[in-house]
Amino acid sequence: MNYYNALLLVNRHSRNGQRYAVSIAAQLELLGLKLIEEPIKHPEALSDLIRQYRDRVDLVVIGGGDGTLNAAAAGLVDTQIPLAILPLGTANDLARTLGIAASPIDACKAIATSQVRRIDLGWVNGKYFFNVASLGLSVKITNHLTKEAKSRWGVLAYAKAALQAIWQSRPFSAIISQSGESVKVKTLQIAVGNGRFYGGGMAVAADAAIDDHRLDLYSLEVMHWWQIAFLLPSLWRGEHGRASNVRSLHCREVTISTRKPRPINTDGELTTYTPAQFRVIPQAIPVIVPG
Numbered sequence: 001m002n003y004y005n006a007l008l009l010v011n012r013h014s015r016n017g018q019r020y021a022v023s024i025a026a027q028l029e030l031l032g033l034k035l036i037e038e039p040i041k042h043p044e045a046l047s048d049l050i051r052q053y054r055d056r057v058d059l060v061v062i063g064g065g066d067g068t069l070n071a072a073a074a075g076l077v078d079t080q081i082p083l084a085i086l087p088l089g090t091a092n093d094l095a096r097t098l099g100i101a102a103s104p105i106d107a108c109k110a111i112a113t114s115q116v117r118r119i120d121l122g123w124v125n126g127k128y129f130f131n132v133a134s135l136g137l138s139v140k141i142t143n144h145l146t147k148e149a150k151s152r153w154g155v156l157a158y159a160k161a162a163l164q165a166i167w168q169s170r171p172f173s174a175i176i177s178q179s180g181e182s183v184k185v186k187t188l189q190i191a192v193g194n195g196r197f198y199g200g201g202m203a204v205a206a207d208a209a210i211d212d213h214r215l216d217l218y219s220l221e222v223m224h225w226w227q228i229a230f231l232l233p234s235l236w237r238g239e240h241g242r243a244s245n246v247r248s249l250h251c252r253e254v255t256i257s258t259r260k261p262r263p264i265n266t267d268g269e270l271t272t273y274t275p276a277q278f279r280v281i282p283q284a285i286p287v288i289v290p291g
Helices: 018-032 041-050 064-080 093-099 106-111 137-144 147-153 156-168 225-235
Strands: 005-010 032-040 061-066 083-087 115-124 128-129 132-136 172-178 181-187 189-193 215-220 246-251 253-257 265-266 269-273 274-289
Touching: 005 018, 018 032, 018 061, 018 106, 061 064, 064 083, 064 128, 064 269, 064 274, 083 093, 083 106, 106 115, 115 132, 115 189, 115 265, 128 132, 128 225, 128 265, 132 137, 132 147, 132 274, 137 181, 137 189, 137 265, 156 274, 172 215, 181 215, 181 246, 189 253, 215 253, 215 274, 246 253
Parallel strands: 005 032, 005 061, 061 083, 083 274
Antiparallel strands: 115 128, 115 274, 132 189, 132 265, 172 181, 172 253, 189 215, 215 246, 253 274, 265 269
C-alpha cells in the first residue's frame, strides 16, 4: 500500500453510516493510514471539501451510498486523488460494479492489497454520474423512495417504490439524438448508463462496464404499466435490449429533449432537467479496487 495520509469522509446519515463510523476509522488506522476525518454535514459541499485537501492527502476514503459518492465526483475529477469506497448506503451499486466487498470492514481491509483502476464517468448538463442518469419512471421511484423506507426495508425499498410508481406512470414523448440522427419516441423511461449496476442491482446492459468508454442507453417504449412486469427479469439481467418494445443503443454522446423540462435522476439524486446533453468521460478518476 502506497498511501499514508487519507481524508476520511463518512456519511453518518447513510443507512449504515452511524453503525460503522468508529470501527471504520479504527480499521484504517490499523492499516497504517494517518487519517484526517471530516464530518459530512452537507453532501453538496463534499467536492469543495475534497479540493481543500488536494495537496495534503494521498487518498480519499468515502463511506456512504451512491448519492454521497455522486456528490464527491466533481472534487475527485478536479484533484485526481485516488478514491476508496466503503459501502454504507442502501443499494451501493457503484461498489457492486467495482467488485468491492459489501461489508464495510472487509472493504477497509482490502485497501491494503488493492490496486488503482481508472474508471469512466458519465456527464449530463455539467453533472457527473457513476451509474445511471434517467428520466421518467425512475424519477417517480426516487420520489417514493423515502429515507425511512430505505432504513426499514433496505434494498427491497427500491422494489416497493417501483411498484408504487409504475401505477402512476404514463408514457411521454422525447427526442433522442446522436451522430446527427434523431428519433422521436413514446416512452415510460429513458436511462443512460455509465457503470453496470443501478437501482439496487439491475444491470443497465448485459455487457456494460465502467471502463468501456461508452454510454448504454435504453428506452422503455411500453404503452401500459402492466407490460413492465414481463420485462422485469430481463431488466435485472441487463438483457432488456432484446425486447421489441425496448430501444437500446451504445454511444459516447447523446442528447435527449422533451416538450417541457423533465427532471433527471443521476445516481439516485434529482440534479438537472431536459433538454439534456450526455457524454462519457473516459478514465476520469482513479479508484481503489480489489486486486
